[in-house]
Amino acid sequence: MRTVRWMVLGVSLAVAGAGCGKSDDGPPAYEHDRQASVRSAELEDGKASYEMYCAGCHGVSGDGRGEAAAFMTPTPRNFQLANFKFSSTRSGLLPTDADLKRSIRKGLKGSAMPPWELLPDRTVDALIVYIKTFSPKWEERSVSAAIPFVTDPYASKKDKSRAIARGEVVYHGFATCWTCHPSYVSEDKINEHLVAMENPTRDVFRPGLSESEGKPNSEGEMVFPPDFLRDYVRAGASIEDIYRAIGAGITGTAMPTWIDSMEFPAADGKPLVQQADIWALAYYIEDLIRRRPKLLQADKLVLRKRTEGIYLTSERPVYTEDAAAGDTEEFEDDEDAEEFIED
Numbered sequence: 001m002r003t004v005r006w007m008v009l010g011v012s013l014a015v016a017g018a019g020c021g022k023s024d025d026g027p028p029a030y031e032h033d034r035q036a037s038v039r040s041a042e043l044e045d046g047k048a049s050y051e052m053y054c055a056g057c058h059g060v061s062g063d064g065r066g067e068a069a070a071f072m073t074p075t076p077r078n079f080q081l082a083n084f085k086f087s088s089t090r091s092g093l094l095p096t097d098a099d100l101k102r103s104i105r106k107g108l109k110g111s112a113m114p115p116w117e118l119l120p121d122r123t124v125d126a127l128i129v130y131i132k133t134f135s136p137k138w139e140e141r142s143v144s145a146a147i148p149f150v151t152d153p154y155a156s157k158k159d160k161s162r163a164i165a166r167g168e169v170v171y172h173g174f175a176t177c178w179t180c181h182p183s184y185v186s187e188d189k190i191n192e193h194l195v196a197m198e199n200p201t202r203d204v205f206r207p208g209l210s211e212s213e214g215k216p217n218s219e220g221e222m223v224f225p226p227d228f229l230r231d232y233v234r235a236g237a238s239i240e241d242i243y244r245a246i247g248a249g250i251t252g253t254a255m256p257t258w259i260d261s262m263e264f265p266a267a268d269g270k271p272l273v274q275q276a277d278i279w280a281l282a283y284y285i286e287d288l289i290r291r292r293p294k295l296l297q298a299d300k301l302v303l304r305k306r307t308e309g310i311y312l313t314s315e316r317p318v319y320t321e322d323a324a325a326g327d328t329e330e331f332e333d334d335e336d337a338e339e340f341i342e343d
């Protein structure tokens, strides 16, 4: 018995040696075989789960054109192009498995992508293996590194008002996020923040400054940067989630990677902005999200109005505090917004 087993082993080692030219390199062939069969079982599991849960939107061939996708804004991700938006990696790079897992588990709020909380871990892993088969990018490129999460200087402070105030200055005066997202202060105040950040002031601002400006994405669809007082952020509203989105940027869209543009000295040689200011931006945005009114007028719901070009008219929707007045409607599942912010 024993000899037979050793003989089989000897043969497969010899085959492995012949195959790769060097017999002392990598795991022996039987190990390759075992891994290959584990992988193909995982792929099969991934394919079956994909076709059951995902293909209706993302398409059987992964092209983002499933039967249900026709009227979706934004459209389901096209896995063949593999422009994954929400990652801890810099804009243009592939996401990590942890990023994909986060999007699948938590879903993308404000889009049709649901959270898949109940699928076993094994299934989510298999789905990730399977959706990678749709694009050769996964074979061609090496795994990308996540951006650094620098120390949060405000983490231990209970009162975040300094972080929020600093975020407002950096948002309007340094990063000029309002060239795409709305401005949340007056033109005079923007100029004050520009001066604080040692930038020249402006006489003329873009029309519709308190609205976001539509920007086409890499697939030619119009994308509207969120107005944080009104729209959901998709990839999570925790401070870490917002830091990640700002620091890493959003692949395939106009949203830039900020982590590499945040080290600037002031005229006196002291730091003007630092990477840690991304935390200040994150606290500022989280504060705007918290202030988002719970009730929006039904006829002003952004997602519905977007296609009708509301942004192009620069007509800013008006919020009503009074729920009972006129035809107002609860902004879908906004009831859990508080809970969402906390997680």
Ligand code: HEC
Residues within 6 Å of the ligand: 050, 053, 054, 055, 056, 057, 058, 068, 072, 074, 075, 076, 077, 083, 084, 085, 086, 087, 095, 100, 103, 104, 108, 111, 112, 113, 114, 116, 127, 131, 234
């Ligand atoms: C009801 C439609 C729908 C279903 C079902 C669905 N998705 Fe999505 N998915 C979307 C939409 C829409 C987006 C794009 C959201 C956006 O661009 O913000 C998306 C985006 C994604 C992304 C991209 C995240 C990124 O960083 O770009 C991944 C990954 C994903 N879905 C995986 C899955 C998997 C896996 C399943 C099945 C378990 C699934 N989806 C089922 C609609 C759906």
Ligand code: HEC
Residues within 6 Å of the ligand: 085, 171, 175, 176, 177, 178, 179, 180, 181, 215, 223, 224, 225, 226, 232, 233, 234, 235, 236, 242, 245, 246, 250, 253, 254, 255, 256, 258, 281, 285
């Ligand atoms: C050149 C245009 C542009 C600039 C400048 C810009 N953004 Fe964005 N941003 C976008 C677009 C477009 C999106 C939406 C991408 C999507 O959902 O498809 C976005 C999305 C976001 C999101 C949402 C992430 C999510 O999970 O949905 C955050 C947060 C954000 N931006 C913060 C900022 C901050 C802070 C700044 C300034 C430091 C900034 N952006 C500057 C275009 C821009």
